[in-house]
Amino acid sequence: WDMFVLAFVERLFRPTYKKDDFVLGKKLGEGAFGVVYKVSLAKKPSSKEGDLVLKKATEYGAVEIWMNERVRRACANSCADFVYGFLESSSKKGAEYWLIWRFEGESTLADLIQSKEFPYNVESMILGEVQDLPKGLERENKIIQTILRQLLFALDGLHSTGIVHRDIKPQNVIFSEGSRTFKIIDLGAATDLRVGINYIPKEFLLDPRYAAPEQYIMSTQTPSAPSAPVAAALSPVLWQLNLPDRFDIYSTGLILLQMAFPSFRSDSGLIQFNRQLKRCDYDLVAWRKSVEPRANADLRKGFELLDLDGGNGWELLTSMVRYKARQRTSAKAALAHPYFDKEGLLALSIMQ
Numbered sequence: 001w002d003m004f005v006l007a008f009v010e011r012l013f014r015p016t017y018k019k020d021d022f023v024l025g026k027k028l029g030e031g032a033f034g035v036v037y038k039v040s041l042a043k044k045p046s047s048k049e050g051d052l053v054l055k056k057a058t059e060y061g062a063v064e065i066w067m068n069e070r071v072r073r074a075c076a077n078s079c080a081d082f083v084y085g086f087l088e089s090s091s092k093k094g095a096e097y098w099l100i101w102r103f104e105g106e107s108t109l110a111d112l113i114q115s116k117e118f119p120y121n122v123e124s125m126i127l128g129e130v131q132d133l134p135k136g137l138e139r140e141n142k143i144i145q146t147i148l149r150q151l152l153f154a155l156d157g158l159h160s161t162g163i164v165h166r167d168i169k170p171q172n173v174i175f176s177e178g179s180r181t182f183k184i185i186d187l188g189a190a191t192d193l194r195v196g197i198n199y200i201p202k203e204f205l206l207d208p209r210y211a212a213p214e215q216y217i218m219s220t221q222t223p224s225a226p227s228a229p230v231a232a233a234l235s236p237v238l239w240q241l242n243l244p245d246r247f248d249i250y251s252t253g254l255i256l257l258q259m260a261f262p263s264f265r266s267d268s269g270l271i272q273f274n275r276q277l278k279r280c281d282y283d284l285v286a287w288r289k290s291v292e293p294r295a296n297a298d299l300r301k302g303f304e305l306l307d308l309d310g311g312n313g314w315e316l317l318t319s320m321v322r323y324k325a326r327q328r329t330s331a332k333a334a335l336a337h338p339y340f341d342k343e344g345l346l347a348l349s350i351m352q
């Protein structure tokens with residue numbers, strides 16, 4: 001009851017919007033299931049609202065609204081700040097779901113890792129200043145550590161809430177200029193196993209570049225969608241049995257790989273890596289043995305970075321990118337990994 005009343009009161013005091021309230025700005029993205037725009041409010045309310053983001057979504061928008069509402073109550077800091085979602089039925093194209101978020105900032109992690117300056121371009125964004133330190137692997141490692149820690153922190157929030165994102169990739173990680181941290185966006189493929197929402201995986205939604213080798217997140221032996229109450233009772237058990245959160249961990253491991261190795265930051269580079277890893281039966285250690293002897297400077301640099309501090313980075317990477325989901329680490333366990341022992345960027349700036 002308390003939860004219900006709280007949710008209701010919170011809902012009452014949150015602004016509600018309709019179609020005509022928005023002035024469309026720049027298009028930010030377009031996928032198979034919706035179009036995303038930067039928007040502003042036609043009539044600025046007295047309180048400064050700032051820019052917003054609008055996603056016009058197809059039928060899957062209903063699930064995405066549900067996921068965002070759940071996130072804002074359970075783990076608000078993990079994801080972009082959700083404002084409001086509604087069914088917009090007056091559109092010519094038929095019913096659409098409109099989803100509104102606060103505009104978090106200009107850059108996704110995908111934009112940032114494509115820059116030749118990476119990871120130094122991120123350092124100044126997180127710290128709000130440029131550090132007067134010599135460039136080098138140690139410093140790059142600290143920045144990458146900080147990004148990964150923020151991403152794992154956000155992911156741990158989602159997973160502790162029972163949500164598996166299923167589309168973790170740099171394009172879906174946004175830098176929030178307000179909080180100077182990375183947040184997760186795009187819950188369009190997410191699933192909430194604890195209440196059976198979106199229980200049957202829409203596997204066609206998965207991005208093959210970042211998807212773990214298991215096709216289905218739940219084992220194929222799990223019976224098809226049970227009724228919601230049955231699913232609610234079963235799902236903590238199923239979660240334990242199948243560890244569906246480890247799907248996101250694999251994708252996150254690939255992001256660490258891309259941050260460490262410049263040559264895998266491009267689409268073609270990542271696809272090439274995936275092909276090599278598959279040929280090694282998804283055994284990262286075997287992959288390293290096969291490529292290291294004839295490694296170019298970029299590749300050597302990545303290994304060197306991950307080998308710092310006794311190879312903590314490499315150890316963490318191999319505990320995330322594994323064929324078997326149950327052998328992968330969890331987000332919570334990863335955060336306790338010795339890779340993060342020494343404080344990251346902030347310590348570096350205090351030390352000087």
Ligand code: ADP
Nearest residue numbers: 028029030031036053080101102103104105186
């Ligand atoms: P999809 O991938 O389904 O098209 P996303 O939710 O990933 O939709 O949004 C598309 C793009 O819009 C993102 O890659 C990002 O560049 C931008 N974007 C989405 N949400 C926000 C936000 N809250 N703040 C700033 N930019 C955003």
Ligand code: MG
Nearest residue numbers: 171172185186
């Ligand atoms: Mg996206």
